[in-house]
């Protein structure tokens with residue numbers, strides 16, 4: 064018997080999404096760095112990105128990049144979380160490119176790269192208001208760029224980049240892309256040569272591309288989310304972009320097993336305190352209803368809002384670390400113990416599911 068709960072990875076759907084997204088970018092003169100962090104660095108996803116025409120494989124964790132290389136990925140590897148000092152010597156062995164936002168780190172990187180005997184490529188980050196990583200002033204990024212260019216012979220200045228739509232929720236508008244291009248031009252003028260890379264952001268930077276207002280200087284996007292999740296989140300649900308409707312939202316499907324079906328009240332009986340996570344919950348009294356208890360829980364996927372049951376009429380009511388309770392009163396199909404319920408998964412659920420030791424990953428349509 065198949066070990067449950069299972070996360071089915073459908074590589075045919077995944078490659079369809081990657082091909083489509085890379086095609087959109089190519090039309091705008093943009094190369095894609097295929098970001099694999101949301102899959103906890105599933106090496107087969109990196110190989111899919113490579114076969115679909117990505118130009119780099121990117122992750123926020125060195126272990127994941129090392130695994131991609133071991134699995135046979137030939138593309139240059141890009142570290143997209145600005146690195147810790149403590150991982151620089153490992154980073155220069157594993158990766159070819161990294162994002163950088165600190166002079167101290169760049170100086171230490173010079174030492175690590177020299178020791179490794181190999182020039183390391185960097186993309187200096189510009190913080191254009193989202194307030195995560197990056198230099199905040201144009202003059203500062205220009206000064207640092209000149210320093211890297213002239214003083215650090217084992218660090219090659221490959222380009223500059225930005226990240227938006229993350230901790231600060233700032234939209235990658237035309238203005239932000241134009242600002243990045245302006246900063247890139249200032250750097251180019253100061254160092255007296257063109258930059259190879261102007262990296263305009265992540266999935267959310269597809270918005271100016273869809274609108275046809277992407278600055279032509281931007282020639283790299285670092286794309287994760289939309290390739291894996293398709294129209295299930297963000298670009299569709301938050302920004303209403305219908306362009307993504309051609310993508311699949313069934314690259315990853317969670318299968319969970321029913322371990323109890325009973326008809327019970329919907330409001331708990333007794334004096335109410337807090338739930339298993341110490342929270343005061345609100346319960347709506349809808350009378351007695353039929354429900355199914357599933358052997359998967361918040362330890363596996365995080366939050367019930369991040370999984371979407373694929374069973375008509377079913378609704379996720381609540382969950383503990385190891386149980387999920389579905390309201391199945393309105394389902395035409397009658398569930399029984401041992402049956403399987405399938406769920407589409409959103410970004411943060413995918414992040415957790417792929418990292419959970421309780422989840423069996425089953426890959427289909429690999430090639």
Ligand SMILES: *Cc1c(COP(=O)(O)O)cnc(C)c1O
Pocket residue numbers: 098100101123143144162226264265266267285286287288289
């Ligand atoms: C996570 C991340 C990305 C990819 O973001 P998605 O929204 O998943 O496309 C790109 N760049 C950086 C720096 C990141 O941390």
